[in-house]
Amino acid sequence: MEISWGQIATDHYSQDEGQAVGYCRTKSGVVPKRPGNASWGALVMISRRGFIGFTAAALATTRLADAFDGAPGMLDHILLGNGDLDRGVAFVESRTGVKAMFGGVHPGMGTRNALLSLGKRRYLEIIAPDPKQENADARRVNELRKLETPKLVGWAAHPGRLDLFVQRIKQQGIAIEGPSPGSRARPDGRILKWKTAVLKDDRGGLVPFFIEWEEGSVHPSSDAPGGCRLESFSIAGPDPDALAAEFHKLNIEVAVTRGDKPQLRATIAGPKGVMEVTS
Numbered sequence: 001m002e003i004s005w006g007q008i009a010t011d012h013y014s015q016d017e018g019q020a021v022g023y024c025r026t027k028s029g030v031v032p033k034r035p036g037n038a039s040w041g042a043l044v045m046i047s048r049r050g051f052i053g054f055t056a057a058a059l060a061t062t063r064l065a066d067a068f069d070g071a072p073g074m075l076d077h078i079l080l081g082n083g084d085l086d087r088g089v090a091f092v093e094s095r096t097g098v099k100a101m102f103g104g105v106h107p108g109m110g111t112r113n114a115l116l117s118l119g120k121r122r123y124l125e126i127i128a129p130d131p132k133q134e135n136a137d138a139r140r141v142n143e144l145r146k147l148e149t150p151k152l153v154g155w156a157a158h159p160g161r162l163d164l165f166v167q168r169i170k171q172q173g174i175a176i177e178g179p180s181p182g183s184r185a186r187p188d189g190r191i192l193k194w195k196t197a198v199l200k201d202d203r204g205g206l207v208p209f210f211i212e213w214e215e216g217s218v219h220p221s222s223d224a225p226g227g228c229r230l231e232s233f234s235i236a237g238p239d240p241d242a243l244a245a246e247f248h249k250l251n252i253e254v255a256v257t258r259g260d261k262p263q264l265r266a267t268i269a270g271p272k273g274v275m276e277v278t279s
Helices: 005-011 048-059 085-096 138-145 162-171 240-249
Strands: 023-026 029-032 075-081 101-106 111-117 123-129 151-157 176-185 191-199 209-213 229-237 255-258 263-269 274-278
Touching (some): 075 229, 111 138, 151 263, 151 274, 162 176, 162 191, 229 240, 240 255
Parallel strands (some): 151 209
Antiparallel strands (some): 023 029, 075 151, 101 111, 111 123, 176 191, 191 209, 263 274
């Protein structure tokens, strides 16, 4: 059975409320509102009836998102899994021209990571098995060991105060676990602390897990190697209408496209070129 990374994210990942998401209709369908660019993207295609219902729900919100730049406003980081960390770092560097910095290990989880900034409060986490750890989470490690080529294995969103977010989600009747505390020691000895929450049904990793960094903790994007930017991030699936409705409930602005199978898609640009990765 395929592992759901969102469901076990709290194992190692264990601002005020985010703005409500606005949507606009384009020739291609319904997309998160992007001022000044009403024709952006060939995204969510829905029926007239679906459009009316979906638009009505969006218009009922009291605030609209300020902008949509091709990536979710709440996106905190994306996880790129690989069977070997050094190979994963080399893969990214060969395509973007930027070498990710070693981040640390996840004790008891059997993994370690390397980080690369994607701009303000956004970063790429390359995650792979830690060969020095024994007695680790076999599910996570085994799934990563199978990856000869890096692929996206999940993503995280920062909704603001996590306790308020979880409360609001539960009031909607959506099952969610957390907040759960987490921490990790950086190579320089500084301790990063956070809280996470994860939906019981994360649609196989398409829906992010949610994170709030403790005040005083250095956000990884602030000192990880820079030079790259996240040009686009989207979700694909056979039923984009249902996916779009799910993200609307969670107040997440994200591009949803039709695809043959559920998939995360990201485009990262660096000094050397553009890298496209999928799940």
